Amino acid sequence: MPGQDLRLLTRAWGRLGRISRRARERVRGLPLRAAERKLGRPVPPGRLIHLVANTEDVTWFLDTGALAARSIRQILRANGRAIEDFGAILDFGCGVGRVIRQWATLSGPTLHGTDYNPSLVAWCRRRLPFAQFTVNALDRPLAASPESYDFIYCLSVFTHLSEPLQRFWMQDLHRVLKPGGYLLITTHGDHYLPMLAPDEQAQYQSGRAVVQKASREGSNDCAAFHPEPYVRAVLARGFEVVAMIPEGALGNPSQDLYLLRKA
Numbered sequence: 001m002p003g004q005d006l007r008l009l010t011r012a013w014g015r016l017g018r019i020s021r022r023a024r025e026r027v028r029g030l031p032l033r034a035a036e037r038k039l040g041r042p043v044p045p046g047r048l049i050h051l052v053a054n055t056e057d058v059t060w061f062l063d064t065g066a067l068a069a070r071s072i073r074q075i076l077r078a079n080g081r082a083i084e085d086f087g088a089i090l091d092f093g094c095g096v097g098r099v100i101r102q103w104a105t106l107s108g109p110t111l112h113g114t115d116y117n118p119s120l121v122a123w124c125r126r127r128l129p130f131a132q133f134t135v136n137a138l139d140r141p142l143a144a145s146p147e148s149y150d151f152i153y154c155l156s157v158f159t160h161l162s163e164p165l166q167r168f169w170m171q172d173l174h175r176v177l178k179p180g181g182y183l184l185i186t187t188h189g190d191h192y193l194p195m196l197a198p199d200e201q202a203q204y205q206s207g208r209a210v211v212q213k214a215s216r217e218g219s220n221d222c223a224a225f226h227p228e229p230y231v232r233a234v235l236a237r238g239f240e241v242v243a244m245i246p247e248g249a250l251g252n253p254s255q256d257l258y259l260l261r262k263a
C-alpha cells in the first residue's frame, strides 16, 4: 500500500536523522560513545532528556545532575545525615535518571526510582541496573507499602502539579516514608515573583500557591509557584520543616530546597 510505504519511509528517515544527530553529539568535547565509555554508563537520547528538561543538551544533563546530587548531600550533611546512612531511597519523578545515576556507586542504600512517564522509566530500567524503577499513575497511590523508604527526594516535580495533586502526593509520600524519614522537595519560590502576572503576584503575596496550566499537570507545561508560608502550612502538613534554602536547589536553577522530616 503506498500510504503504508510512505509511513515506513518517514519512520526510517526519522530514525536515521536521530542516529546521525547522536553520532555528532559531543559531551564536554568528547564524542558521545567515548564519553559513555569514560562515564561507565549510557547517556539517554536527546528526545528523552528534552521531555524532562526542555533541552537536548547532554552536557547540561550530566553537569546539572551532578550539581543536584551535591546539593542533596550538602543539605543532608548540614543536618547531620549522610545519604549512605539510609536503607532505602526513592527518587520520585525520577525522569530519565538525571540524579539517580549519580548514586550508581553508592554503597549501602537500595535505590528506587518512579515516574508516571513509561518511556522514561523504560530507559532507566534498561540502562541503570543499579536501581529498581517503577511506573506510577499520575494521580493514584504508589504500589509501595507504608513506611518503605528512609529518604525520598523529588526534584522539580511539585513545580509541575496542580494544588490537589500536590496535596495528594505529599500525603502519599508521607505514607510510604518511615517514621523519622526525610523528604526533600524543590519549588519555584520568590525568585519567580517578578515573572508572574499582576493578579498572580497578588495571589502569591497573600500566601497562596499559583499554578499555571493546571490541566497540563505532570508535564513541564504546567508551572506551580509556592510562597514559603504555603509550603509550611499546606504542603508540609504532618512533617517538620528541617531546613529551607531559598534557591538552594543546585542543578534545578532558582528553585527553593526544602528538607522535611516525618514525625
Ligand SMILES: C[S@@+](CC[C@H](N)C(=O)[O-])C[C@H]1O[C@@H](n2cnc3c(N)ncnc32)[C@H](O)[C@@H]1O
Pocket (backbone or CB within 6 Å): 052, 053, 092, 093, 094, 095, 096, 097, 098, 099, 114, 115, 116, 117, 120, 136, 137, 138, 139, 154, 155, 156, 157, 160, 161, 217, 218, 219, 220
Ligand atoms: C521537570 S522533570 C524532573 C525530572 C527529574 N526529577 C530530574 O530532576 O531530572 C519532572 C518529572 O516529574 C515527573 N512527574 C510529573 N508528575 C508525576 C507524578 N504524578 N508521578 C510521578 N512522576 C511525575 C515527570 O514525568 C518528569 O519526569
